[in-house]
Amino acid sequence: MNTLRRIDLNLLVILDALLAERHVTRAAERLHLSQPAVSHALARLRELLDDPLLERVGSVLVPTPRALDLVEPLAEALAKVEALLTPDVFEPAVARRSFRLAMSDYGAALLLPNLVRDLRREAPGIDLVITQGSRDAVLDQLLNGEIDLAAGVFPNMPQELRSASLFEESFACLLDKSTLSSGGKLTLANYLARPHVGVGRGGGAVEVGQALTAIREHRRVAVALPHWSVAPQLIAGTDLILTVASRVLRQIRHPELAVVPVPFKVPAFSFVLVWHQRRDDEQALTWLRERIAENACAD
Missing domain, CATH: 3.40.190.10 (Periplasmic binding protein-like II)
Known part of the structure; x- marks a missing residue:
């Protein structure tokens, strides 16, 4: 962990390009960097890894045994980092996952019939698990990540939760x-x-x-x-x-x-949809919230 703190992840990207090109100028062109910047990065990498990494033999740079050992794990690590930082693309038609929703049978009677028909038509791989509980219990479940969404009447909510009104009720x-x-x-x-x-x-x-x-x-x-x-x-x-x-x-x-x-x-009261703020930007959950809201407005 201490070594990781000292490494700029950009150095690993530069090392990957150097091992692929085996040429400082070509690696710089590939990364849209200056040649001095890549040379400086190579010097830092040699110091951090305590290995020459690339040695000049005649007019070419030849990877050391240590560098060759790094080629495959470095490529895998960079791929995993890229996947981690790239937002997931949610495609309803092919997605396969389960959502956990809490609502009373009143909420279920209003929201589920049209929602389920939409899901079967647009996202047949999506499953729903419906639970029921007291208002306090449902809010605790949202805070603890036990459920994805809750629909109902929640006049007092913790600040970590977000809500959107589905309709006003009398x-x-x-x-x-x-x-x-x-x-x-x-x-x-x-x-x-x-x-x-x-x-x-x-x-x-x-x-x-x-x-x-x-x-x-x-x-x-x-x-x-x-x-x-x-x-x-x-x-x-x-x-x-x-x-x-x-x-x-x-x-x-x-x-x-x-x-x-x-x-x-x-x-009158507001019937709302509630979720945790940490899931504000989750594509799949945003899509489901929108489908529920559309069905509630159409009622």
């Missing part, structure tokens, strides 16, 4: 049409008097609860669920009310169900 209520008043409206009094389905992990239970607390009211949650997917199936034929983010309700097509505004103010 809340709505889903209920059986037969339980609405003749005017088709849901009043605050009726809302508070009826039982509710509460959904955690991205379904809005926290935000709805906070909004009710702000007006000094509360609701009775008759069915508490950790995920969203089954919640709409519990509403038809009952007096239950489901209050969730409104975009996901657009997918519901049921003749007995109605989507109505929430009868009190629940602040």
